[in-house]
Amino acid sequence: MPKMKTKAAAKKRFSFTASGKVKSAQAGKRHGMIKRTTKFIRDARGTTVLCDADAKIVKKYMPYNR
Secondary structure (H helix, E strand, O other), rough: OOOOOOOOOHOOOHEOOOOOOOOEOOOOOOOOOOOOOOOHHHHHHOOOEEEHHHHHHHHHHHOOOO
């Protein structure tokens, strides 16, 4: 059996915590910051951990990063 390939797009966007959860950047911060509230911008700093349903999808794309 040949090795499975990691999706290059997923490799660039997601990383894993030590416990195996999936980390990603906060959504909604690319453009249009004027219309966003200050509270939204403040709360969306840094990274976030994906929910289990989304993490399951991402883990399929990255077979060797677990």
